[in-house]
Amino acid sequence: MSRPGQWWRRKSTPAKVETYTRWSFHFFALIEVGVLGLPLLGQGRLPHAVWLFLLVCGHALFAALVASRALDWTRGLRPQPLRLMWALGAVSALLAGTLLALVDRGVGGDDTATALGTLFVGLLGFGGGSITLGIRSRRRVLGLVLGFSTGTGLVLFALDDPVVAALAMALATLFAMGFFTFTSVFSVWLLNAVYELDAARETRARLAVAEERLRFGRDMHDVMGRNLAVIALKSELAVQLARRGRAEAVDQMIEVQRIAQESQREVRDVVRGYREADLGAELAGAHGVLTAAGIACEVSGESAAAGLPGEVQSALGWVVRETTTNVLRHGDAGLCVVGLRVAEGQVVLTVENNGASGATGSGGGSGLAGLRERLAAVEGTLEAGPVGDGVFRVVAEVPLTSVAHEVAS
Numbered sequence: 051m052s053r054p055g056q057w058w059r060r061k062s063t064p065a066k067v068e069t070y071t072r073w074s075f076h077f078f079a080l081i082e083v084g085v086l087g088l089p090l091l092g093q094g095r096l097p098h099a100v101w102l103f104l105l106v107c108g109h110a111l112f113a114a115l116v117a118s119r120a121l122d123w124t125r126g127l128r129p130q131p132l133r134l135m136w137a138l139g140a141v142s143a144l145l146a147g148t149l150l151a152l153v154d155r156g157v158g159g160d161d162t163a164t165a166l167g168t169l170f171v172g173l174l175g176f177g178g179g180s181i182t183l184g185i186r187s188r189r190r191v192l193g194l195v196l197g198f199s200t201g202t203g204l205v206l207f208a209l210d211d212p213v214v215a216a217l218a219m220a221l222a223t224l225f226a227m228g229f230f231t232f233t234s235v236f237s238v239w240l241l242n243a244v245y246e247l248d249a250a251r252e253t254r255a256r257l258a259v260a261e262e263r264l265r266f267g268r269d270m271h272d273v274m275g276r277n278l279a280v281i282a283l284k285s286e287l288a289v290q291l292a293r294r295g296r297a298e299a300v301d302q303m304i305e306v307q308r309i310a311q312e313s314q315r316e317v318r319d320v321v322r323g324y325r326e327a328d329l330g331a332e333l334a335g336a337h338g339v340l341t342a343a344g345i346a347c348e349v350s351g352e353s354a355a356a357g358l359p360g361e362v363q364s365a366l367g368w369v370v371r372e373t374t375t376n377v378l379r380h381g382d383a384g385l386c387v388v389g390l391r392v393a394e395g396q397v398v399l400t401v402e403n404n405g406a407s408g409a410t411g412s413g414g415g416s417g418l419a420g421l422r423e424r425l426a427a428v429e430g431t432l433e434a435g436p437v438g439d440g441v442f443r444v445v446a447e448v449p450l451t452s453v454a455h456e457v458a459s
Contacts (some may be wrong), residue, residue: 057404059440067244068125071237075117075183078176079110086172089165096404102169105145112138113180120184124238125245135181142177143198146170150205167219171226174198178231183238191231199224251378258339270317277313329355329363332370333388339374340386345403351390358397362448365424366390366399369432369446372421374399391448399446402437421446448459 061069087106090099116138122128149170153163177199182191186293203220207213243399244322284306291299307430333352340347390399422432430448437443 062248064241064245064248067241068121069080070123071241072086072118075121075180075234076114076236078117078179079341082110082113082172082176086169086176088170106169106173109141109145109177112141113176117180117183119230120180121238124241135184138177138181142173145173145377146202146203149173150202150209167222169220170202171219174202174223175226175230178227179234182231182234188235191235195224195227195231198227207443243283275314276311277309280312281309284309328388329358329367329370330369332374333390336370336374336386336388340377345377345383346385347388348385349388353398354390354392358392359404359450360428361428362397362450365428365430366397366446368424369399369421369444370401372418373444377403377405396447396449401444403442404440405442419445 058066058069083106087103087110090103090106094356116131117132117133117134119128119131123130149166153166153170180193181194185191185194199220202223203216206216206219288299288302288306291302330352333349333355336343337349339349355366358366374386377386384403386397386403388401390397392398418432418434425432425446428448430446432444432446434441434444
């Protein structure tokens with residue numbers, strides 16, 4: 051059974067921001083009921099206070115529904131909820147108009163009028179903020195705020211309210227709606243920015259892989275291009291000499307055989323250089339890549355890498371490369387600590403990060419199973435798993451005595 055809060059740690063940073071944004075707007079419904087609805091029940095002289103309270107609750111739930119659908123549209127999960135947005139705007143205007151009528155009739159006295167005025171401004175603010183989540187154009191957002199504010203002033207002026215009172219209510223509506231609409235616009239912008247940054251980080255990782263493939267392709271072309279051209283020319287020359295019965299054809303084919311064997315050796319060298327990872331370079335590369343991605347990285351024990359056998363450096367270098375890649379792609383880490391130490395005849399590499407899924411990988415050659423295969427070639431072991439509150443640790447151990455024995459033999 052998963053521990054409490056583990057579902058949150060497994061989420062990526064964009065998913066966490068989206069969840070936080072959604073629940074913030076759901077929480078706005080509770081704020082609307084608590085700040086605007088509950089005070090109505092304390093107004094003893096206000097008739098139908100219970101019904102007004104229920105209307106506030108219904109408006110809050112409706113606004114939360116519109117906010118949820120609008121955020122779905124922002125993330126491309128649903129079509130734009132235009133009908134719901136228009137309906138919420140109409141309901142908010144209708145309730146606001148009813149409240150203005152009650153205030154104009156002087157229902158409940160001055161204290162009640164203040165409460166109804168606060169309710170009026172709050173309904174328009176919460177309703178306008180939810181509607182704004184479904185609007186992409188900033189001009190339309192501004193038009194929505196100015197429209198409701200201007201309409202408030204005109205309605206109050208039409209009801210023969212004093213100009214100062216009408217202007218004050220219009221400004222209060224402007225500030226309230228402005229605050230909530232700004233909150234909505236900023237929340238959507240922040241959510242989209244986080245997803246775009248995450249996509250950019252994924253693209254950067256893919257570009258790094260593509261760049262490595264291009265480098266390998268260039269190396270193979272440099273090695274094989276010239277040799278294959280020489281083999282083709284000498285083979286053609288040998289064919290011509292053989293047709294003429296010349297003994298030099300044998301010498302040309304011997305040369306072709308030599309070049310082919312040399313090409314095989316050079317290809318093996320290129321592949322070996324591609325498959326073998328230099329531990330020191332991988333440690334420095336991990337620090338640079340993680341730091342560039344905004345993840346604090348601490349590396350210790352780099353000096354111990356220089357004295358290790360080549361097979362050990364290659365195996366541990368792949369551990370550093372794979373775990374670093376997985377921290378970038380799959381985790382939500384803010385700190386990654388890499389440590390290398392040699393003690394009691396074995397070398398120990400430890401990679402820790404505070405993203406619970408940051409070191410996991412898929413099976414096969416690119417995951418933990420592939421790392422275990424590489425370490426098994428030098429009699430090493432690999433352990434990986436969570437060790438604390440959101441901390442994931444990978445520990446690779448390789449005995450140096452066995453490696454030294456293999457080199458000596």
